[in-house]
Amino acid sequence: MTVEAFPIFHKGLTILSSYTSLRNSYQALGLLKSKSIRVDSLISHRLPLEELQRGIEMIERGSEPVYKMMMLPNG
8 A cells, every 4th residue: 555645744643553462462352253342333434445535535624423433454
């Protein structure tokens, strides 16, 4: 994926990643597999990675609520 740095800087955007421990990841996966917790409602949009720009524009416009946007690398 190629990202142009200047538009990100100019618009004041922040790109975040996250880190978790392996133990926490296994615990979270266990909860998801067992359906002990439901997280579907936390993700408002699922877009293919090719539509990253569209996703950014949706957030910037604010014309519809965006809770969490999941970018799917394989469509």
